[in-house]
Amino acid sequence: MAVDHQTKILLVEDFSSMRKLECNALSSLSFENVIEAKNGDEALALLKQEQDIGLIICDQDLPEKDGYDVLQNVRDQPQFAQLPFLMLANRGEKRNIEKAYNSGANSFIAKPFSPKELKYKIEEALGEQPKASMTVERKKLSRQSASGKTLMRVAHLPITDHIILGVVQHFLQKGKYVADHFELEVIRMPTWNALSYALESGEVDAAFILAPIAMDLFSVGTPIKLVLFAHKNGSIFVKNRKGDKFKDPFQDFFKEKAFLIPHTMSIHHMIAHMFFSNIGLQPGAMGHKIPDVHFEVSPLPKMHDFIESSEESCGFFVAEPLGTKAIASSLADLILLSSEIWENHPCCVVTMQDEFIQEFPDAVHEFTKFMVKAGQFVGERPGIAAEIGVDFLDPNREQGLKVPLLKNVLSEPLGIKTTDLYPSIHDLDRIQKYMHDKMGVGQMIDLNSFVDLTFADKVCSATPDAFASVLHDRPEVxxxxxNRQANQDQSLASKTVLNLVGKYLTLSMGNQQFGIDISKVREIIGIMPTRPVPKTPDYVMGVINLRGVVIPVVELRLKLGMPKGEYNERSCIIILDVNVGTSGIKKIGVMVDTVAEVQDVRAEDIEESPSAGLGVDTKNILGMAKLNNEVKMLLDIDQILGD
Structure with a gap:
């Protein structure tokens, strides 16, 4: 029986930006009949008021009445005893999932999640999918590659923490590394939950994963071992540039706001908890009904959107390059780098299936050897590593990641360290004790059974004693x-131009000179007839059929508010890849007077746009570049055409 998309859904979520994201996800699944509540009392009142609610989707971490209070109240009323209930939660640990089902929830989903994951969980709540088992069925995969070598599937996320995997892949493809015992297949995952499930179910042989998630999986019997650290340090805490002025007492800026983290089981959560506790605030750990700062788990790509669109998001703590990119985009200001609180701390680790280790030890040894070698390369050659990293982390250019920005991240003295990957059991014990004892998350495990040092002992040149971590869990730090007001530190000014450095296609319209990021340019064609489209703005010339693809064409002069021009044989149409938000990347053509050449724009060439006097709306201008004694306006194509 198919799910009825007219089902009325009561969505209970206190964080308004997250509620909007969840409504959009429901809409994408054709669920439009949604009523919203921002707390438990409001939800229960709506439940009595509305007579035909068919599904409750409720956040676990609500103020005052939490999700379990709402669930209990619903189940205590005979008329709602069987009402489908889907629990949302920041906490994705296995025991939290089990608690939700045992408390009467029909389904459970941990943040962050994709629309596809939400669809399945709605179907489960409505009885259209079998109820999730607490024991994940393990898959048995063929490991025979076409070359006859052992196929090793390794999962990762597109973050700087996993860059050494990209370097290994690159050098294997180029023949600089030669693997005798395995063939590498790299699998990019959309979320930490998807990556965790792939590791738990045996869909992948290895994964670059947050250490606390890996320990949580091990605590419930997932047969994995930690064989290497993926990096040390490398995370960044930024505050939202919008909203309240950041002034003494600085603690007030964070009060009664949401602070974004990538996962409950993360070092980011742990260090943020330390920091907020040490400055006298009550962070939003489980069990605290009304914290000063509320932790909210966010999808990595949405963190920028949340702080840009909502002042209730005070900031985020995340892996690079997301933080530096937010600073470079003038969305955020730096508060701290993770190593300032915990020097040489672990974060992501390399875990492997027990079965794979036992059956293919030579492949594991060879892979870990390449990992250590790649880590040394990143540390010694950050510029080249950044070039490799951009292709690895942002192959479709959806993030707009650029080499100068990534090089800046890799070169930061207090930033990511990839030259010391030997696992420290002592540091892992610090993590599990702090999170379990002070935050109430996770379970204590036998780390000697979880960590397999066999391969690290062979391939790492130094033990943990050589690069001992130092934890500064003290209020004065x-x-x-x-109090240093890091957001006003002039040394950070260079980060604001990092997004603009690169190659630009230069062009002219009238007596104005412009530049378009070359990564946006697909091709340049001559003028060709356009087919008009009714009821479109005057700047839309129509559409063209380019090799079977229908592409809208915009007269860029008119779109920028300039006078209509006269076009000639030098005029042309530039086909661009434009980020149009939730619709993804679309091809759009722009008509321009003339195209000149591709030029390199360096940081020292860039100046801020003046507030007026350009003849073009400054919101469409990224900055000004002085090239060959001419000033060129660098156009924000996504801003101009993304609507």
Whole structure:
């Protein structure tokens, strides 16, 4: 029986930006009949008021009445005892999932999630999918590659923490590394939950994963071992540039707001908890009904959107390059780098299936050897590593990641360290004790059974004693960081131009000179007839059929508010890849007077746009570049055409 998309859904979520995201996800699944509540009392009142609610989707971490209070109240009323209930939660640990089902929820989903994951969980709640088992069925995969070598499937996320995997892949493809015992298949995952499930179910042989998630999987019997650290340090804490002025007492800026983290089981959560506690705030750990700062788990790509669109998001703590990119985009200001609180701390780790280790030890040894070698390369050659990293982390250019920005991240003295990958059991124990004892998340495990040092002992040149971590979990350290007003540090000014450095296609319209990021340009064609489209703005010339693809064409002069021009044989149409938000990347053509050449724009060439006097709306201008004694306006194509 198919799910009825007219089902009335009661969505209960206190964080308005997250509620909007969840409504959009429901809409994408054709669920439009949604009523919203921002707390438990409001939800229960709506439940009595509305007579035909067919599904409750409720956040677990609500203020005052939490999700379990709402669930219990619903189940205590005979008329709602069988009402489908889907629990949303920041906490994705296995025991939290089990608690939700045992408490009467029909389904459970951990943040962050994709629309596809939400669809399945709605179907489960409505009885159209079998109820999730607490024991994930393990898959048995063929490991025979076409070359006859052992196929090794390794999962990762597109973050700087996993860059050494990209370097290994690159050098294997180029023949600089020669693998005798395995063939590498790299699998990019959309979320930490998807990656976790792939590792738990045996869909992948290895994964670059947050250490606390890996330990949580091990605690419930997932047969995996930690064989290497993926990196040390490398995360960044930024505050939203919008909203309240950041002034003394600086703690007030964060009060009664949401702070974004990538996962509950993460070092980001742990260090943020330390920092907020040490500056005198009550962070939003489980069990605290009304915290000063509320932790909210966010999808990585949405963190920028949340702080840009909502002042209730005070900031985020995340892996690079997301933080530096937010600073470079003038969305955020730096508060701290993770190593300032915990020097040489672990974060992501390399875990492998027990079965794979036992059956293919030579392949594991060879892979870990390449990992260590790649880590040394990143540390010694950050510029080349950044070039490799951009292709690996952002192959479709959806993030707009650029080499100068990534090089800046890799070169930061207090940033990511890839030259020391030997696993420290002592540091892992620090993580599990702090999270379990002070935050109430995770379970204690036998780390000696979880960590397999066999391969690290062979391939790493140094033990943990050579690069010992130093934890600064003291109020005076956190208060000093807070009070230095890092957002006003002039040394950060260079980050604001990093997004603009690169190659630009230069062009002219009238007596104005412009530049378009070359990564946006697909091709340049001559003028060709356009087919008009009714009821479109005057700047839309129509559409063209280019090799079977219908592409809209915009007269760029008119779109920028300039006078209509006269076009000639030098005029042309530039086909661009434009990010149009939720619709993804679309091809759009722009008509321009003339195209000149591709030029390199360096950081020293860039100046801020003046507030007026350009003849073009400054919101469409990224900055000004002085090239060959001429000033060129660098166009924000996504801003101009993305609507």
């Amino acid at each position: 956190s208060l000093e960081i807070l």
